[in-house]
Amino acid sequence: MSVQALRTGALAVAGLAPASAIAESEWGVNLPYGVTPISQSIYDIHMVVFWICVAIGVGVFLAMFWSIFAYRKSKGAKAAHFHENTTVEVIWTVVPLLILIGMAVPATQTLVKMYDTSDAELDVKITGYQWRWRYEYIEEEIDFFSNPTTPTAQRTGASEKGPNYLMEVDNHLVLPANRKVRFLITANDVIHSWWVNDFGVKQDAIPGFVNEAWAIVKEPGIYRGLCAELCGQGHAFMPIVVEVLPEDEYDEWMAEQIRETHGDSAAEGDDGEVPVATLNQGN
Amino acid sequence: MSAVTDTHAADHHDAHGPAKGFTRWLFTTNHKDIGAMYLIFSFAMFLLGGAMAMVIRAELFQPGMQMVEPAFFNQMTTMHGLIMVFGAVMPAFVGLANYMIPLMIGAPDMALPRMNNWSFWLLPAAFLLLVSTLFMEGGAPNFGWTFYAPLSTEYGPPSTTYFIFAVHIMGISSIMGAINVIATIINLRAPGMTLMKMPLFVWTWLITAFLLIAVMPVLAGVVTMMLMDIHFGTSFFNAAGGGDPVLFQHLFWFFGHPEVYIMILPAFGIVSAIIPAFSRKRLFGYTSMVYATGAIAVLSFFVWAHHMFVVGLPLQAELFFMYATMIIAVPTGVKIFNWISTMFRGSLSFETPMLFAVAFVILFTVGGLSGVMLAIAPADFQYHDTYFVVAHFHYVLVPGAIFGIFAAVYYWLPKWTGHMYNEMLGKTHFWMSFIGMNLAFFPMHFVGLAGMPRRYADYPLQFANFNMISSIGAFMFGVTQLLLLYIVIKTIRGGKKAPAKPWDGAEGLEWDLPSPLPYHTFAKPPTVQ
Numbered sequence: 004m005s006v007q008a009l010r011t012g013a014l015a016v017a018g019l020a021p022a023s024a025i026a027e028s029e030w031g032v033n034l035p036y037g038v039t040p041i042s043q044s045i046y047d048i049h050m051v052v053f054w055i056c057v058a059i060g061v062g063v064f065l066a067m068f069w070s071i072f073a074y075r076k077s078k079g080a081k082a083a084h085f086h087e088n089t090t091v092e093v094i095w096t097v098v099p100l101l102i103l104i105g106m107a108v109p110a111t112q113t114l115v116k117m118y119d120t121s122d123a124e125l126d127v128k129i130t131g132y133q134w135r136w137r138y139e140y141i142e143e144e145i146d147f148f149s150n151p152t153t154p155t156a157q158r159t160g161a162s163e164k165g166p167n168y169l170m171e172v173d174n175h176l177v178l179p180a181n182r183k184v185r186f187l188i189t190a191n192d193v194i195h196s197w198w199v200n201d202f203g204v205k206q207d208a209i210p211g212f213v214n215e216a217w218a219i220v221k222e223p224g225i226y227r228g229l230c231a232e233l234c235g236q237g238h239a240f241m242p243i244v245v246e247v248l249p250e251d252e253y254d255e256w257m258a259e260q261i262r263e264t265h266g267d268s269a270a271e272g273d274d275g276e277v278p279v280a281t282l283n284q285g286n
Numbered sequence: 287m288s289a290v291t292d293t294h295a296a297d298h299h300d301a302h303g304p305a306k307g308f309t310r311w312l313f314t315t316n317h318k319d320i321g322a323m324y325l326i327f328s329f330a331m332f333l334l335g336g337a338m339a340m341v342i343r344a345e346l347f348q349p350g351m352q353m354v355e356p357a358f359f360n361q362m363t364t365m366h367g368l369i370m371v372f373g374a375v376m377p378a379f380v381g382l383a384n385y386m387i388p389l390m391i392g393a394p395d396m397a398l399p400r401m402n403n404w405s406f407w408l409l410p411a412a413f414l415l416l417v418s419t420l421f422m423e424g425g426a427p428n429f430g431w432t433f434y435a436p437l438s439t440e441y442g443p444p445s446t447t448y449f450i451f452a453v454h455i456m457g458i459s460s461i462m463g464a465i466n467v468i469a470t471i472i473n474l475r476a477p478g479m480t481l482m483k484m485p486l487f488v489w490t491w492l493i494t495a496f497l498l499i500a501v502m503p504v505l506a507g508v509v510t511m512m513l514m515d516i517h518f519g520t521s522f523f524n525a526a527g528g529g530d531p532v533l534f535q536h537l538f539w540f541f542g543h544p545e546v547y548i549m550i551l552p553a554f555g556i557v558s559a560i561i562p563a564f565s566r567k568r569l570f571g572y573t574s575m576v577y578a579t580g581a582i583a584v585l586s587f588f589v590w591a592h593h594m595f596v597v598g599l600p601l602q603a604e605l606f607f608m609y610a611t612m613i614i615a616v617p618t619g620v621k622i623f624n625w626i627s628t629m630f631r632g633s634l635s636f637e638t639p640m641l642f643a644v645a646f647v648i649l650f651t652v653g654g655l656s657g658v659m660l661a662i663a664p665a666d667f668q669y670h671d672t673y674f675v676v677a678h679f680h681y682v683l684v685p686g687a688i689f690g691i692f693a694a695v696y697y698w699l700p701k702w703t704g705h706m707y708n709e710m711l712g713k714t715h716f717w718m719s720f721i722g723m724n725l726a727f728f729p730m731h732f733v734g735l736a737g738m739p740r741r742y743a744d745y746p747l748q749f750a751n752f753n754m755i756s757s758i759g760a761f762m763f764g765v766t767q768l769l770l771l772y773i774v775i776k777t778i779r780g781g782k783k784a785p786a787k788p789w790d791g792a793e794g795l796e797w798d799l800p801s802p803l804p805y806h807t808f809a810k811p812p813t814v815q
Contacts (some may be wrong), residue, residue, distance in 0.1 A: 030730065030732075031737070032732040032736060044664070045519070045665055051657070053728075056658055063623075064648065066630070067648065070626060070634070074452065074634050076566065076635045077635065078633075080632070081698045082565065084567070085633040086571070086628075087571060087573075092574050096620060100613075100616055102417060103658075107612060110665070111605060113664040117667070120600045159351055168747050184337075192441065193529060200737045205668065205670060207596050209597065210436065229746075233429065233437065238743075
């Protein structure tokens with residue numbers, strides 16, 4: 004890593020980055036498109052607003068650079084005397100306002116969708132602790148902690164850093180694909196923030212409050228996230244790993260969890276009707 | 287006491303200079319002395335807060351823990367923010383206000399000179415208290431400059447109490463400074479200096495002063511509530527006791543957002559003086575500039591919760607704060623368009639103050655546009671608390687507030703010292719700062735969008751490359767500031783004699799006065815047509 008890092012530094016100083024260096028290292032520059040309807044509509048809005056901002060920026064800078072190059076005193080430019088024009092003032096008040104309204108419309112629509120946590124098929128309570136996360140599948144009564152596992156030796160440089168450095172935990176949060184999952188987010192001590200950018204979910208975990216968020220993940224896979232609210236010296240060291248399974252595999256996993264936690268009878272449905280019913284709902 | 291006053295009155299019309307020695311500075315009521323002390327103090331704090339930024343960037347140069355422990359890293363980010371906001375940027379603007387407002391409106395001094403002395407001398411006391419926490423058991427405040435409860439209350443270090451008292455003292459200083467500015471501008475303008483003839487720096491400071499008076503008591507209130515929670519058994523912010531941690535954030539940002547404008551409006555005023563001077567053309571749209579500043583100030587009270595889009599506000603609140611925040615782009619855009627129209631068809635030259643002013647307009651626009659992106663509430667769910675936010679506010683504060691201050695220093699330094707600064711060194715300072723600053727902060731947009739949260743002492747490997755570039759830029763920017771120190775000292779000690787008006791396009795009463803400025807000016811008010 005350090006060799007690569009040193010080379011990056013040298014390149015930065017030289018002000019050039021050959022294509023090969025870019026190709027072989029990670030140069031993430033943008034939001035992920037993500038795997039939920041919300042993360043994808045956030046990405047779309049982000050790109051629209053970004054390009055509008057770029058267009059405005061380019062216009063402003065062109066006007067500015069034109070003034071800088073064309074009206075130099077050293078080239079004999081004589082200053083004009085105008086210093087007021089109500090018409091242009093009105094134009095550059097009204098036009099930006101219209102552009103902003105254009106941005107506000109899709110933003111409002113997405114926000115309304117984000118706030119609609121109704122009709123969830125699975126409720127997961129997420130509790131932030133200094134410095135780890137706890138996940139509870141409320142109806143299934145499954146409850147576990149998710150602890151960071153990156154060894155201290157990797158942090159101090161005594162051993163080489165793994166590919167998932169600071170983004171690995173012992174117990175993943177396991178979710179089903181294609182089902183609406185509602186997250187109920189709170190904290191035990193200080194404020195944390197549960198953030199998985201591939202889901203477009205970031206919600207503060209606040210002691211004494213329960214915040215809501217939701218996701219429908221389309222693609223099974225492993226998704227990693229980080230705590231996004233300063234919570235003390237372990238703030239950088241309480242990652243989130245979500246494992247999204249195809250629905251049938253998830254149901255098997257959940258049945259297994261229920262069997263382990265509540266005994267065989269629960270899984271067979273003797274006194275476990277609630278969890279089984281919930282599981283069936285999704286199929 | 288009366289005897290002293292009488293003696294003073296007796297030789298009032300003689301030209302008398304400052305007292306000699308240390309007491310001159312301790313007891314001075316002269317706005318130029320106090321302005322200079324504010325500027326020197328703020329530069330010292332700028333270097334101290336900058337040194338802390340160097341520690342932060344050194345640690346983030348590579349992933350892994352190399353230089354400092356995470357606990358100390360958090361103290362550095364916290365103290366860097368507090369010192370830069372309250373110790374560097376705000377006192378620098380108060381210093382410029384002290385020095386320049388009486389000269390710009392034709393007043394002999396500030397309206398309340400003794401209070402002026404006190405409001406300055408409170409600051410070293412406050413910062414001694416704040417910086418001393420670094421050496422206390424448990425370390426300095428480590429909960430970020432926003433000091434969110436309950437991290438700062440139930441989980442804060444013992445030194446939090448010192449931090450609270452330091453904030454109280456800074457607040458008193460700021461409020462008194464603001465009262466003084468308002469009293470001076472309202473009462474001491476020269477005959478003929480109507481409100482709509484005032485230079486924009488005076489206008490922006492008048493509005494800033496009202497913002498300060500409105501929000502500093504809120505800050506004092508919120509830290510007092512913290513003090514009560516920590517020591518007197520209340521539960522304002524403790525959910526277990528029936529309190530509300532989110533209430534803290536509402537109170538803090540009700541102060542915090544206008545505070546952002548407190549740190550930028552005076553820079554708007556500076557740039558509005560410098561761009562016309564070096565374009566040799568009157569400022570375009572003076573009236574709309576005044577109204578736009580007023581509009582920004584008023585709107586700043588209605589947007590605070592855009593810092594809190596992910597705390598779980600109701601949908602209606604999210605929408606309100608999103609719309610209100612987006613509207614601020616309108617008056618801000620008006621200002622940028624006016625500056626560019628001032629340059630358009632002017633007769634431009636690019637001495638150091640103008641370079642900083644032009645860079646201000648360009649880079650503040652970049653920060654303003656990322657601000658529009660951040661205002662979009664659904665997208666903010668991804669941006670919030672990432673390096674994208676860090677990039678945004680550093681683009682507003684470094685090339686905004688700080689380049690504004692640098693521009694002001696180069697612009698008025700000949701007036702203050704009677705000497706011209708070295709133009710070549712000034713330009714070197716500019717280009718090194720400009721390149722270093724962009725190298726430091728532009729890549730932060732990328733790591734932020736790619737997913738790196740702020741206030742991280744260590745980070746996953748995919749953020750390594752851009753962090754290294756940021757660190758190199760930050761070191762470059764940091765070292766360059768020593769050049770400014772050298773340039774200013776060199777100019778004070780000597781150099782080419784400055785004429786009364788070194789800039790041929792400059793306008794304003796201050797240029798009618800000789801360079802260097804006599805100790806007392808405008809004992810008789812000038813007449814303004």
